[in-house]
Amino acid sequence: MEAVAASLEELCSSLSREPDFDAPELQAFDTADLLILTTAAARIRSSAPGSVAIIGDRHGALTLGAAGVLGASGLRTYQDPVLAERALARNADSLGLSDSYANTTLGPELLSGAETVILQLPRGLEALEEIAWKIARFADPGVRIFAGGRVKHMTLAQNEILSRYFGDVSAGLGWRKSRVIQAGDPRPTLASSEPPFPxxxxxxxxxxxxxxxxxxxxxxxxxxxxxxxxxxxxxxxxxxxxxxxxxxxxxxxxxxxxxxxxxxxxxxxxxxxxxxxxxxxxxxxxxxxxxxxxxxxxxxxxxxxxxxxxxxxxxxxxxxxxxxxxxxxxxxxxxxxxxxxxxxxxxxxxxxxxxxxxxxxxxxxxxxxxxxxxxxxxxxxxxxxxxxxxxxxxxxxxxxxxxxx
Missing domain, CATH: 3.40.50.150 (Vaccinia Virus protein VP39)
Known part of the structure; x- marks a missing residue:
């Protein structure tokens, strides 16, 4: 894990927040990005092209780490803020990885056939619920989710929301003040229900x-x-x-x-x-x-x-x-x-x-x-x-x- 994390940290340290708002105390990645990727590394490395979906990548750490260090291709990425999309595009261009991914909408375009989903946990519980429902509804039945964040921003309510839509939910050990929740086994009844959003x-x-x-x-x-x-x-x-x-x-x-x-x-x-x-x-x-x-x-x-x-x-x-x-x-x-x-x-x-x-x-x-x-x-x-x-x-x-x- 440490060797993979070191390679990922080296790549992520080269990333810029531009054109997103920047300040000396802000970074383009954090240890949650590193932990998500290292936890999912074996699965990502063995994934078929186009079978990995990424949600919530802020400036490119997840997408470019998966492509540049773990060798994934055909990545599909959804980012809610337009500045996150632009920062990813700039960073991908600087690393020569622009062809490794495509931005899509949050729906079947992103998730159809996805066997692995890597996710930076959103700030709000309702955003997480919409994401969870869509993964359960559109992704491959064998999908595995790796959802991470900084421990200080994580709550048991996040586990509870994931448990509504997935039968297998577990939290990993903390590492450098970050943690990853894994989820799988979509609940078919809830996944086929009416969308909870809008x-x-x-x-x-x-x-x-x-x-x-x-x-x-x-x-x-x-x-x-x-x-x-x-x-x-x-x-x-x-x-x-x-x-x-x-x-x-x-x-x-x-x-x-x-x-x-x-x-x-x-x-x-x-x-x-x-x-x-x-x-x-x-x-x-x-x-x-x-x-x-x-x-x-x-x-x-x-x-x-x-x-x-x-x-x-x-x-x-x-x-x-x-x-x-x-x-x-x-x-x-x-x-x-x-x-x-x-x-x-x-x-x-x-x-x-x-x-x-x-x-x-x-x-x-x-x-x-x-x-x-x-x-x-x-x-x-x-x-x-x-x-x-x-x-x-x-x-x-x-x-x-x-x-x-």
Whole structure:
């Protein structure tokens, strides 16, 4: 094991996070990647081409380790974040391994005939449940799963979810603060049942249902930060969806109004699509774009928009930040930024998105943003965008509006 781990660690140490968010304290791999691959090494080495599927590879360690050290070919890989796909592609190109894998969607394209699945455990239990159901439904009946993570992020609930869909589930010994769960023997009754995702939810403050696939931030619920942000918009748009009240301007509080209603709106990091769909309903003449780097999020937003009757008026992109729209395009950007990258809390992710907003806002356009109050984004907003006013604040969250100078 140690010799394989050393070879894998040498390869993984050459990997870059680019173009994903990077910082000195962040790495392109961790010991969970090494442990998953070393635990599954014998099975991967003896696998037929095209029989290994990889889920949750963050920057290429699993895919390129399986190909470059363990000799696997015809790998099929699913990565929810678009930046993970791009980092894998860059790293594969630098190692001459671009032909060793193909990115696919999370379904039969990925899993049909798969005899081995290697998985970085997702952060959320619902994401794990969707993955487990799809493996049980589409993979080879003899499939073996090697699912790993850092011990501090693992719970017994993960074993319980896997046990719903597989008759054989066992946890291995810890190694360098990581652990691997193995699973096999798909339960045929559950695997042939109705898919558990997407799920649907309703909220008393929304006039439409909310769809969510497993990895979608917030699931079917309206998270507290988005709820607070949405209330500031309701104060601007309430009561007249044909001629909506204006947003922006230089006044303070919810009475603030601009000269005209926004015509170009971007929901940046759209999640399940609540803010984008709310904007499309309230501003029937506006062009509304929803963007998220998560595959699960854009699929959820599409279903939420369809159920709300605004699918034809909503443009949805899986994209890095605001790259889907041009410079000085937006009258209004709505942002509830993530405060983590993977399992690591890091305010730099929000900083990156704020700087992107500065590029795409027109002069006089507005960024309306909600965030955990302790993160203190206001100085950056004032520096890179312009004058800032506070619209709402509670014990946890703050909503600020920044006008592009």
């Amino acid at each position: 799920k649907w939810g309703n909220d008393r403050e929304l006039s439409f249902g909310v769809a969510a696939f497993g990895a979608t931030f917030g699931g079917t619920k309206l998270d507290h930060g988005s709820r607070l942000l949405l209330r500031t918009l309701d104060a601007d748009w309430a009561g007249d969806h044909t001629h909506p009240a204006k947003v922006g301007g230089t006044q303070t509080g919810h009475a603030a109004r601009a000269a005209a209603a926004p015509e170009h709106v971007l929901d940046l990091g759209c999640g399940s699509g609540v803010l984008a769909v709310s904007a499309a309903l309230a501003l029937p003449t506006a062009t509304v774009v929803a963007s998220d780097q998560s595959d699960a999020a854009v699929r959820s937003t599409a279903l939420t928009a369809e159920a709300a009757g605004v699918a034809s008026r909503l443009v949805i992109h899986r994209a890095d930040g605001a790259e889907a729209v041009s410079d000085a395009w937006a009258d209004l950007v709505l942002l509830n930024p993530p405060f983590h990258t993977g399992a690591t809390v890091h305010a730099g992710v929000g900083h990156r998105l704020i700087r992107d907003c500065a590029r795409i806002l027109r002069p006089g356009g507005e960024l309306r943003m909600v965030f955990n109050s302790h993160l203190g984004y206001r100085p950056l907003l004032e520096h890179v965008i312009g004058p800032v006013r506070q619209l709402a604040r509670d014990a946890t969250f703050t909503v600020l509006a920044a006008t592009r100078r």
